[in-house]
Amino acid sequence: MALIVQKFGGTSVGSTERIDNVAEKVAGFRRDGHDVVVVVSAMSGETNRLIELANAIQEQPTPREMDVLVSTGEQVTTALLSMALHKRGIDAKSYNGSQVRILTDDAHTKARIRSIDDARIHADLNAGRVVVVAGFQGTDEHGNITTLGRGGSDTTAVALAAALKADECQIYTDVDGVYTTDPRIVDGARRLEKITFEEMLEMASMGSKVLQIRAVEFAGKYSVPLRVLSSFEAGPGTLITMEDELDVEAPTIAGIAFNRDEAKLTVLGVPDTPGVAYQILGPIGEANIEVDVILQNIGEEGKTDFTFTVGRGDLPRASAILERTVEELGAAELRVDPKIAKVSVVGVGMRSHAGVASIMFKALAEVGVNIQMISTSEIKISVIIEEKFLELAVRTLHSAFELDADPELAGYANA
Amino acid sequence: MALIVQKFGGTSVGSTERIDNVAEKVAGFRRDGHDVVVVVSAMSGETNRLIELANAIQEQPTPREMDVLVSTGEQVTTALLSMALHKRGIDAKSYNGSQVRILTDDAHTKARIRSIDDARIHADLNAGRVVVVAGFQGTDEHGNITTLGRGGSDTTAVALAAALKADECQIYTDVDGVYTTDPRIVDGARRLEKITFEEMLEMASMGSKVLQIRAVEFAGKYSVPLRVLSSFEAGPGTLITMEDELDVEAPTIAGIAFNRDEAKLTVLGVPDTPGVAYQILGPIGEANIEVDVILQNIGEEGKTDFTFTVGRGDLPRASAILERTVEELGAAELRVDPKIAKVSVVGVGMRSHAGVASIMFKALAEVGVNIQMISTSEIKISVIIEEKFLELAVRTLHSAFELDADPELAGYANA
Structure with a gap:
C-alpha cells in the first residue's frame, strides 16, 4: 500500500502494443493496492519527427514554439496510456504539465522545475485513480508551455515523487538495472542491488546513460528512493539510495x-x-x-x-x-x-x-x-x-x- | 487597418511547404497594417493518424482522453506556423485552447463554446504580434481539454471574431468561394460575391461543404462578416453577410x-x-x-x-x-x-x-x-x-x- 511514481521512457511506450504492456504492468501495481502516478515520455521517434518538422520551417526554431511543438509528444502518450488502463477497468486520468501544474522558470527548451501543485493528483489518487502525467514539460508563471530538455521525463518523475512524498520512484528503461560496468565489455558485469546517489552520479556522468544526471541529483537532494528497472522483464532492478542505508x-x-x-x-x-x-x-x-x-x-x-x-x-x-x-x-x-x-x-x-x-x-x-x-x-x-x-x-x-x-x-x- | 481573423484548414497547412505559404499570406496582411489572428487546424492526415492510434488501443476510446489526444494536432500546427512567421521577421505567438482561454461545456468530443477570454490576444495584438490559435479545442471549467467536434476550427474562428469584434472572419479553403451551384455539374456555375447567412445555411446543408453549419449559424447570430476564400489562389472569395447589407x-x-x-x-x-x-x-x-x-x-x-x-x-x-x-x-x-x-x-x-x-x-x-x-x-x-x-x-x-x-x-x- 505504497505511493509509487513510475516513469516509462520512449522505447517502453514506442508502439500501441508496448503501451498496452505498460498498462498491464501499472494495472498490476494498482490491483495490489498501491497508489500509482505514471510519468510518460513521447513514443520513440515522435520527438525527432516533430523536431524535423520544425527544422524544415526555421533553421533555428524559436524556443517558445519548439516547446509548444514537442510537448505534444508526451501528451499523446498520456491519452493512449489512460485509454489502455480504462480498457482494463482501471480508472485513470491524464494530465499535461500545465494541468498538474508543474511550474518552471521560463528558460524554454531547458526549463527548471520550481514547484509542483499536488492537490489535483492527491484528489485523483484518493478517488482510486491512476494519474498519468506528461513528462518533460511544465508551464511558466505566464502559462507558456516549457520543456525540461532531453531526458527531462526522469526529472519530472523524481520531482513528482518528491512533491507527493512517494515511497519510491521507479524508472523503467530497456536495461534491468545499474551494472558494475558495461556488460558489452565485461561478460562478468553484474547488476547492483543498490548504489548510492553519489556513485550513480559518477557512473552516469561517465556514460552509463541509464538515468539523467539532473534526475539523480534531484532525487539525492530530496532523498527520493529511486529504482531503475526493466520495462520488458520482471526483476528488482537497482535501488539508488542514501549512503547511510547501505x-x-x-x-x-x-x-x-x-x-x-x-x-x-x-x-x-x-x-x-x-x-x-x-x-x-x-x-x-x-x-x-x-x-x-x-x-x-x-x-x-x-x-x-x-x-x-x-x-x-x-x-x-x-x-x-x-x-x-x-x-x-x-x-x-x-x-x-x-x-x-x-x-x-x-x-x-x-x-x-x-x-x-x-x-x-x-x-x-x-x-x-x-x-x-x-x-x-x-x-x-x-x-x-x-x-x-x-x-x-x-x-x-x-x-x-x-x-x-x-x-x-x-x-x-x-x- | 482592420482586425481580421483568418482560419486555415487541414489541407492549407498539410505540409511544411504549405505552412510556409500560409505564413507568407498572413505576413502580407500584417505588413499592410492589419491586426491578424490566425486559427489553424491539424495538418491534414494528422487527426486520422491520432484516431487510429486510439482505436488500436481501445475499441471505444474514452472521450476525455480522445480530446487530450487529438487536440495535439492543432497545437503542432500553431507552433510551426509561428516559426514560419518568425522566419519572415513577423512577431507571432501560439496559443492552444486552454491558454486563450476558450471556455466550453464539458461535452467531450462535441463541446460548445461558452466564453472566450480576449485579454491575452488583445495584449499581443497591441504589441504588434500575430496571434496563432489552435482551432477545434477549448477547456472546461475544471481545466480539462475539450474539442468541438470535426470541423470545429471554423467555429473557433467565428467565435474568436465575435469575441474580438473583428472586422472580418476569413475562412481559407481549397475552393475560391461559394458558387451558384456545383461547378462540376454546371459549367456556367459562378462564384457569388455575396450571400446571406440564411442562404449559406441552406446551401451548406445541401452538401456544399465549404463551411461548417455551426460556424455559419454562429456568425449569423453574432453578425460576424464571414468570407470564404482560397488558400492557394488570390481573389476576393464570397462574403457571407446580413440580408440588409445586400x-x-x-x-x-x-x-x-x-x-x-x-x-x-x-x-x-x-x-x-x-x-x-x-x-x-x-x-x-x-x-x-x-x-x-x-x-x-x-x-x-x-x-x-x-x-x-x-x-x-x-x-x-x-x-x-x-x-x-x-x-x-x-x-x-x-x-x-x-x-x-x-x-x-x-x-x-x-x-x-x-x-x-x-x-x-x-x-x-x-x-x-x-x-x-x-x-x-x-x-x-x-x-x-x-x-x-x-x-x-x-x-x-x-x-x-x-x-x-x-x-x-x-x-x-x-x-
Whole structure:
C-alpha cells in the first residue's frame, strides 16, 4: 500500500502494443493496492519527427514554439496510456504539465522545475485513480508551455515523487538495472542491488546513460528512493539510495565507469608564469566548452606543458581557440589527441579504504596500460589512457576489484 | 487597418511547404497594417493518424482522453506556423485552447463554446504580434481539454471574431468561394460575391461543404462578416453577410443546391386515423434518425400513403423499424427507394418575389423531370426527384433562374 511514481521512457511506450504492456504492468501495481502516478515520455521517434518538422520551417526554431511543438509528444502518450488502463477497468486520468501544474522558470527548451501543485493528483489518487502525467514539460508563471530538455521525463518523475512524498520512484528503461560496468565489455558485469546517489552520479556522468544526471541529483537532494528497472522483464532492478542505508561492510568499489567521448589537448613549452592556466583555460570557458581533467607538468628552463581534456565534439573549436593562445603566449606547440579514453573506479567505500589507487595503478601496469593523466575525487579515481586499451583496462579493473567474481565473494551487489 | 481573423484548414497547412505559404499570406496582411489572428487546424492526415492510434488501443476510446489526444494536432500546427512567421521577421505567438482561454461545456468530443477570454490576444495584438490559435479545442471549467467536434476550427474562428469584434472572419479553403451551384455539374456555375447567412445555411446543408453549419449559424447570430476564400489562389472569395447589407435589387435566387444523400421510404395503405404520423415517425426519431421531407397522400377508402426521406446511410435501420410499424398498423406495404435526389433553389429574394415555384416546376416539367415530393421554406424550395435526373435538373434550374448567364444579366453575383 505504497505511493509509487513510475516513469516509462520512449522505447517502453514506442508502439500501441508496448503501451498496452505498460498498462498491464501499472494495472498490476494498482490491483495490489498501491497508489500509482505514471510519468510518460513521447513514443520513440515522435520527438525527432516533430523536431524535423520544425527544422524544415526555421533553421533555428524559436524556443517558445519548439516547446509548444514537442510537448505534444508526451501528451499523446498520456491519452493512449489512460485509454489502455480504462480498457482494463482501471480508472485513470491524464494530465499535461500545465494541468498538474508543474511550474518552471521560463528558460524554454531547458526549463527548471520550481514547484509542483499536488492537490489535483492527491484528489485523483484518493478517488482510486491512476494519474498519468506528461513528462518533460511544465508551464511558466505566464502559462507558456516549457520543456525540461532531453531526458527531462526522469526529472519530472523524481520531482513528482518528491512533491507527493512517494515511497519510491521507479524508472523503467530497456536495461534491468545499474551494472558494475558495461556488460558489452565485461561478460562478468553484474547488476547492483543498490548504489548510492553519489556513485550513480559518477557512473552516469561517465556514460552509463541509464538515468539523467539532473534526475539523480534531484532525487539525492530530496532523498527520493529511486529504482531503475526493466520495462520488458520482471526483476528488482537497482535501488539508488542514501549512503547511510547501505551496509557499512559494503565493499570499496561499486563499479567501473568509462568514457570514450573525450579528447586531449596539450600546449607544449608554455612560459611558467603565474596566471598561465587562466590564460589558456579562460577563452575555452568563455566559449562554453567544458573542461574535464587538467594536468600541468613541470617543464625545463622555466617552461611547462599544459594538458587538459574536453568533449570530443568540442575538439575543433577548442583547438582553434588554442592556436591563437599558443601564439599569444609564445608557447612552442599545440598537440591534440582524440584517441584517448577515461576509465574510473567509483565507490563511496573508497573514502574509508586506503589503497584503492595503488590497486588500480598496479593492475593497469601489470597489463601494460600506460596512464597519461589522473584525476581523483572523494569517491572516484579516473585515469586517461590510450583509447585502444579501454576494454583491457575495464576488464582488468573489474577483476582487480573482484566485481565479476562469484557474488558471494564480491558481496557489494547483495549488500 | 482592420482586425481580421483568418482560419486555415487541414489541407492549407498539410505540409511544411504549405505552412510556409500560409505564413507568407498572413505576413502580407500584417505588413499592410492589419491586426491578424490566425486559427489553424491539424495538418491534414494528422487527426486520422491520432484516431487510429486510439482505436488500436481501445475499441471505444474514452472521450476525455480522445480530446487530450487529438487536440495535439492543432497545437503542432500553431507552433510551426509561428516559426514560419518568425522566419519572415513577423512577431507571432501560439496559443492552444486552454491558454486563450476558450471556455466550453464539458461535452467531450462535441463541446460548445461558452466564453472566450480576449485579454491575452488583445495584449499581443497591441504589441504588434500575430496571434496563432489552435482551432477545434477549448477547456472546461475544471481545466480539462475539450474539442468541438470535426470541423470545429471554423467555429473557433467565428467565435474568436465575435469575441474580438473583428472586422472580418476569413475562412481559407481549397475552393475560391461559394458558387451558384456545383461547378462540376454546371459549367456556367459562378462564384457569388455575396450571400446571406440564411442562404449559406441552406446551401451548406445541401452538401456544399465549404463551411461548417455551426460556424455559419454562429456568425449569423453574432453578425460576424464571414468570407470564404482560397488558400492557394488570390481573389476576393464570397462574403457571407446580413440580408440588409445586400442590394435590394438583388435577384431572387442565390443558387441551386442538391443532395444525393437521401433515401425515400413509403408506407402504403395506412389506416387514415389521427396520430398515424406519430406512430410512424416516433420510433424513427427515438432511433436518432433524422427525417427530412415528409409527405402524406390522401388515399382511398380511409387509407393513406405516408412517405418521408432519411439520410441514405440510415436506410437499413429505418426500414427495419418500419417493417415492425407496418405490421402493428396493419398497413399494406413498405416501399424503399434509395435512388432519389433532392434539388433546391435557395434565395432570400424569393420572399418578395412571387412565382419562383412556378418557374421551377415549369422548367423541370419542360425537360420531363417528374417531381416526387415538394418541400418549401421561406427562402428555399426543394423537390425530390429520381436520382438519374439530378444533373439535368440542376442545369435546367441554373439556366431558368439566369444564374449561368452573362454576369451583366444575372446581376446577383456582382450585386
